[in-house]
Ligand code: GLN
């Protein structure tokens with residue numbers, strides 16, 4: 221069996237592409253210098269893959285920003301406002317990716333969206349009625365040729381026609397189907413060019429095929445590929461799916477004239493079942509995604525080989541493949557100098573996954589696979605009991621019953637009790653938690669890390685910041701205050717560092733979008749809270765004011781969703797373990813005089829399964845209870861807030877209400893408060909603070925603007941259920957804009973209050 225990967229990280233082992241790009245944006249290096257860095261990364265990836273013995277080496281998986289945006293440029297689907305700037309091709313591309321503000325004009329970037337169920341974001345192509353789709357760029361051909369010159373005939377990878385058309389946003393009256401002919405012609409021409417260049421295989425990435433598909437979707441897919449494949453000439457076409465199974469289009473997929481079909485056997489719940497139905501076409505190649513491309517644990521060879529063995533009875537030609545592109549894992553373990561060997565040996569980042577593929581190939585080729593050294597070693601690793609087991613935590617999770625997830629006092633009753641206790645004015649004002657993380661805050665944290673300042677000095681400094689923040693909020697006139705979160709680098713990392721069971725890496729960066737990379741922590745063992753995490757800061761802040769001080773925590777679902785999860789226990793179990801720890805913190809805060817506690821679930825919406833049929837069982841059925849467990853133990857007069865960043869939760873609105881928080885604040889200003897109608901239609905019970913202004917921009921909203929927002933809110937939601945707040949935390953903002961913005965917010969709420977009485 222041969223081996224293949226779907227794509228490889230392009231940021232470079234030490235984020236070289238990020239740093240070079242940022243220098244280029246600042247004008248510190250030339251386009252040619254940026255291109256040199258890019259080429260170095262590509263060639264070194266190529267060499268590495270070649271040396272590993274990988275049979276199908278991808279090309280065109282490199283991108284300066286994003287592969288979907290690359291495809292838009294390849295197909296000439298670039299909005300005029302970018303080409304009109306009259307910039308070089310590269311700068312036009314960056315203008316579409318990041319926006320452009322300069323002597324040639326002022327345009328915003330294209331929209332950005334999450335790439336299926338990952339933390340990667342793609343650029344949303346924009347198509348107008350008069351967009352003329354045709355093969356326009358040469359990047360895939362150039363990169364194929366570049367690799368060829370370096371001795372490798374690669375498998376070029378391109379976002380497929382169906383996925384591209386499904387992901388695009390249509391600005392006019394036309395829809396995807398109206399562009400099918402032109403798109404098919406462009407892709408067919410692309411295949412002809414590759415044939416001329418001598419390519420053997422071309423990979424079309426079609427992850428949209430793992431989504432729920434309507435009859436129309438299937439018709440579009442079929443129409444596109446009947447046309448494209450009719451003109452494939454001598455090139456073999458691989459249709460590559462990932463992030464799930466293809467249950468809706470398996471019949472179409474296998475009946476079309478593809479030469480290879482890539483199926484994900486890691487995330488695809490029904491993949492094996494589909495292939496085992498027995499109609500995988502004779503003579504076609506199955507690219508079997510058995511090696512997890514998304515997580516950082518070493519592959520369990522026994523399991524992967526068992527899947528391959530099962531498949532052998534149904535497909536003659538099988539290639540061992542990753543489940544998705546390796547874009548979603550860090551580049552290499554080589555840069556981790558601090559991880560202990562007995563931890564490290566359990567991890568495989570992109571580079572290490574290449575050697576795992578080589579191992580699998582070797583084992584599969586052996587007459588006595590289970591006796592090969594690679595197999596024996598891997599088996600020993602997987603039978604080892606990893607450190608970090610905590611039987612007490614496990615027993616507690618196992619013993620949870622229905623009543624543990626329910627606050628004893630019903631919502632309406634609590635609402636009454638809390639109104640009395642807090643006696644807040646109508647339209648109470650608050651913030652989401654963080655205040656500007658100014659240079660001095662970052663310097664202090666760095667000082668503590670490097671030992672330049674002692675912990676006592678650090679604590680004094682943070683307390684000073686908290687005191688200033690409380691004074692500032694009182695001056696501004698906010699009703700419910702926060703301590704400002706100055707002690708936190710990041711809302712997940714902070715808690716990960718406080719909890720037992722988490723592991724942190726030094727350089728394990730993963731591209732999130734463009735030049736932005738994230739370094740998710742790893743859930744290593746059972747999670748436990750061994751000491752209070754925030755009580756000191758919140759209690760100190762409360763001691764400085766008579767107004768309620770909101771305690772500030774991150775919820776279990778968000779903590780888990782932004783980490784590399786374990787695979788030896790279920791997500792549900794991990795989430796409940798984290799919930800146990802956060803619950804202890806909630807109860808500690810309450811015991812220490814904190815009467816309002818916010819538990820952020822910024823990322824709750826993010827990991828909602830791609831298929832609706834899986835929403836409940838695979839996710840909501842444990843995610844919502846995990847949140848409920850965090851707060852079910854507080855008294856009726858303790859007020860629980862939550863916060864979410866994604867306002868796209870119309871489709872799970874009942875579940876959000878069912879989290880049974882007392883108040884929810886969320887991002888709504890950028891979506892123009894459209895969520896309000898949904899709240900109204902669903903009789904949303906939880907009190908709400910739809911963000912009245914966008915904190916992602918340095919703009920200061922006027923009092924009038926905020927009043928208009930409050931007016932819209934009032935039209936749909938009973939006034940006594942409304943809160944007034946910005947749409948997210950203020951940590952990325954400066955004080956210059958934060959102070960006037962909040963003053964306007966308070967003034968607007970006061971006016972609205974007066975007008976209402
Ligand atoms: N409490 C966090 C903050 O204010 C919430 C951040 C978020 O929603 N991403 O920064």
Ligand code: ZN
Pocket residue numbers: 652822863864865887947948949
């Ligand atoms: Zn937010």
